[in-house]
Amino acid sequence: MQTIANAPRARGSVWTDPQVRAWLFQIIAVIAVVAFGWYLFDNTQHNLAQRGIISGFGFLQNSAGFGIAQHLIDYTESDTYGRVFVIGLLNTLLVSVIGIVFATIIGFIIGVARLSPNWLINKLATVYIETFRNIPPLLQIFFWYFAVMLPLPGPRQSISVGETFFLSNRGLNMPSPGAAEGFLPFLIAVLLTLVGIVVLVRWAKARRESSGAIFPTPWVSLALLVAVPGLCVLLFGNPFTWSVPELQGFNFRGGWVMIPELMALVLALTVYTAAFIAENVRSGIQAVSHGQTEAARSLGLKPRITLRLVIIPQALRVIIPPLTSQYLNLAKNSSLAAGIGYPDMVSLFAGTVLNQTGQAIEAIAITMSVYLAISLSISMLMNWYNKRIALIER
Known part of the structure; x- marks a missing residue:
């Protein structure tokens, strides 16, 4: 005699399966979005063609012909x-x-x-x-x-x-600064100092967690950031020329x-x-x-x-x-x-x-x-x- 738990389930329509319905609705949604996007694109292209407007990014190569009040890189009105x-x-x-x-x-x-x-x-x-x-x-x-x-x-x-x-x-x-002869050694000194500070911070954190002792990390880091590049300036000269x-x-x-x-x-x-x-x-x-x-x-x-x-x-x-x-x-x-x-x-x-x-x-x-x-x-x-x-x- 079969128990209720072991009784075979009645076969229903495939549309009653939650997984099938979920996939179906997602496919319909994707098709609708793609169709709407294609309609917008085609309609835009048609309207541009009617007005004689050429689309594309070729205009980026044309000369601008206007000035800009502030620019971080060199710029003239003849630039693109x-x-x-x-x-x-x-x-x-x-x-x-x-x-x-x-x-x-x-x-x-x-x-x-x-x-x-x-x-x-x-x-x-x-x-x-x-x-x-x-x-x-x-x-x-x-x-x-x-x-x-x-x-x-x-x-x-x-x-x-x-x-x-x-x-x-x-x-x-x-x-405004400009690079001088001592700029490269100064840059290397600053980068090495920053790496040293990162190592110091991690060491101080591990030390604090293991022993509870607090190391004056901010003050030591500041001293290193001043002393090491400063010594580099004394040895190799001024890294900057100032305008x-x-x-x-x-x-x-x-x-x-x-x-x-x-x-x-x-x-x-x-x-x-x-x-x-x-x-x-x-x-x-x-x-x-x-x-x-x-x-x-x-x-x-x-x-x-x-x-x-x-x-x-x-x-x-x-x-x-x-x-x-x-x-x-x-x-x-x-x-x-x-x-x-x-x-x-x-x-x-x-x-x-x-x-x-x-x-x-x-x-x-x-x-x-x-x-x-x-x-x-x-x-x-x-x-x-x-x-x-x-x-x-x-």
């Missing part, structure tokens, strides 16, 4: 649109990297200050956060540009610092200039993003159990060491995921540079190049691809770091 692309990419990366670095530093300081037992420091940090994170970034860019940068005095009445830095409404003029800006006529010549559009953009994005990072830092620190602080105090650790070695390492596991989003937002918000004329990817390619060539699809596609690549690169780096600091369960 391809070189304009490289300049726009470098300018966008410049804003993103500088903004991320300074926003992280300021955000961590404000976030820690937000939890300070000192009433004044705590309230000042709160006012900073609630003020800057609730004002749209474009308005902050306008404020720094039109209310702070442009009203600065002209080059003849510029604010000078040490006769080498000059701040005016034309930007911040500063000395100092000089006032000639109505403007400065020589050196490097940080144009007011770049300064306003970096200041606005840094201040704005730092307010959000500060809240991420505050929430991450508060997510760490108070028992960790009490345990550190019972072991006699000073508050500064407790924060650096106990609280922050655990808080980073909570801080990093939302911090990644803030980095992505800063990189994407750099496209607001078009509002004040800073020559980034949007201003150059989605603006000037598009208007001159009429290659709207190609120009927009290139601009979108750049921001997509930047965002994916930031996500990959932050996800890699997040995995390194994540808790590994047994």
